[in-house]
Amino acid sequence: MKYCTQCGNEINAHQRFCNRCGHDLKAFEQYRDSEIYFQPQPSESYQPKRKVWPWVVIGMLIIAIIFASSLTYYFFFIKDEQHTPNETTTTQHTSKTEKQTGEHKVSNDPKKSEKHESEKEKENKVKSPKIDVMSEDFERTYMQSNNLGGYMGVRKGMSHSEVEKIVGKPTGTLKVDGFKWESTKYGNLTVDYDNKGDDGKVIAVGVSPDHVTTSEFLEHYPAYDDYSGSEIVYNNFKGNGYLVAVDIDHGYIAKIQCLAE
Template structure:
């Protein structure tokens, strides 16, 4: 069988024109002047590029997979291995800190640990804010309070000072039970009692007094028997020096001295 020299389609005997491409077979033969212008075999068709594209994609996929596996199993594993000692070191430090508070099984070491902890606790207590202790029956109190003007300040506390400043010095205070005849309640810091001005945003000091512990009314009177007035409410007023601008008001509650305060002289 013969084939068209131009498109490769099959030809019949004595066919002058190709049915597919219309090639003039006689003219083609004449122009080439050859006896074998017609292919005795079907010409080879051009190869498709798709197999090569598929192979290329497959190769690229293998390379990408290999890179991912290399990173995941080697590089990332090395990073975790490098980070692990740091984590272990951190845990070791935490365990070491916790171990500092454990009592050793060795009796000598345990005794030494207890002594060190006692020293530390003692130092913490000494450095912590300490509320003042005041003995109202002492001669020192008679001199520094009963006979001295403390209207605006006492023991480092001043009228107008903020509550934060007071509590940095004395620590947190406790609310005293309400005393009949007083409009506001006192906050007690040891033996110091303070009224804060509710009209100010930072609760500034408004009044300062002394609040003794377990001092009876009779004990106080025996110590300071020269009071000037015993009011109808049961309070005592001391004003031994006239026209000095202040006097001392002592308020008992249920037989105990609740407050000793310096007030303006009336």
């Protein structure tokens, strides 16, 4: 059964108008259906609002990463480079100042002054050269090279004082049996002067090894051209203007010298 929505009178299911009040029942049903089932459509111009906060967060993260990278680069690269030259300059300046102060400082104590001078001489002392005649370096720079003009910085025509600036003070003399000449030794380096006095000039430079037997030397340098009891001659490259002569003294190598061919 159905009832009129206007007066409550009982009506049939297919009845259009109420038989009591005359109310249009179909019009009511259409209005009700439109209220229930009507869903408004969004306007074409309507655009949903986009969320902004994710982009804000991403932007802040990018800025933080850039800032952290800049700080890291500054502290690990730029700052260290700035400090290093400053520290080096400061250290050099301090050392120079201390050196100048030490040089100009005069002690009233004679013992301290003497000790200071002794230490200064030790610092300025040039070490005499040590030469390994069995090394590849000597074989290349002496046995296979033209050293007629000199060796290890000592050249023909130099004075005693010039030689000593390079190789220090003499450490002894070398005199080989059967030879008239006498060489001045500076470590393993031998120098022949044209005059024994201080005004003498260098005329030859050689090498005198320590405790190298003739057999050891020949085993290391077997390609000789001539060998007698007192001398070994190496002249493997004929016509190059020089040869190497090795003097023997009582079974030991006394002196190695480059001579004109």
